[in-house]
Amino acid sequence: MPSKWRGIDTMKAIGKPSIKAQITAEMYTAIEAIGAPPELLSIVGSWGATLGDADTLAHIRSYNAKGTIYEKVICQRDDVSHKSKRVQ
Secondary structure (H helix, E strand, C coil): CCCCCHHHHHHHHCCCCCHHHHHHHHHHHHHHHCCCCHHHHHHHHHECCCECHHHHHHHHHHHHHHCCCCCCCCCCCCCCCCCCCCCC
């Protein structure tokens, strides 16, 4: 089943991706398959493309500690829990 992550198609179009890009694509596909929340998918999908290693690590640490990377949530749907579902 193809991933919804657009970066995978982009990588195929420009030739053989770096090993880091291949790892990122496989991690994204794996965590998407087990129902990872969009916020975690966005961190993993951005690693190496728009986020460097240090920023990615900081976002993942924040997500693991608080269930989010955001300092303050200003608007949230009533039917969504305040804590994100974490991948176990």
